[in-house]
Amino acid sequence: MRLAHYVTMGSECTASLAKYLDNMDRSEIGWDVRIALSAYGSFSSRDYLNSQRLRCRQMHFHQKIFETADAIVTPMTGVTAYALQDDALSTGELDYINGAALVRYWIAGNFLGLPAITVPVG
Template sequence: MDQLYKRYGWETIEVTVPEIEVMCLAHYLTIGSKCSTAIASFACHLEKLDMTELGGDARVALSVYGAFNAREYLNAQKIRNRQMQLHKKIFAKADVIVTPTTCVTAYTLYDEALKTDEIDYINGDIKKFPVIVI
């Protein structure tokens, strides 16, 4: 941030993106619903699939994504629209949002995760993080 200020004279203001956790959940629901729809045409192949051949993250994703319904998808789209309006207000005051790409520093990859290539859901949890706007 200091380099951007020194080089370009950009001034910074700090803002909070409201409801960011809700936005993330709506995003996962939207992506999951679209994933389920996309793989629905392969349902006959999925029934023959040996689930033990999949990593735990893929098994969880297939189970969870299939549990979403149309009402939840529509609610997620309403949240998405509300987030668009909130972001328009932020961009009325700023040109750029500078923020970390993840909400935590890299965590230790344990041997089990290296063996299975599974996502560590406990360490990968969404947490609040600061957002700095220029």
């Protein structure tokens, strides 16, 4: 589901921003965003359609879960927040390894459009 989420969100982000990106000088965009947009642009229509098939299948599984459960309770993040790099403000912040750990538990909610709430504890 993680890869399907990445393909879906990346494709939809690129499509919704296309009219702005086409008129923008790429040097105005941070390198982290340029790398992300390059990755998103490599997805094919087949990739997107397969992601939507997986989304539909996962929604079916989650509907079955909600026939017997009212909520899914899980941690919001898989790790504590990591320190920002010293040059993050000037160069951008692109850290897919730590970023993946931070979003590990909210992929399903975001991908499937499920309502969610975050409650600080501890």
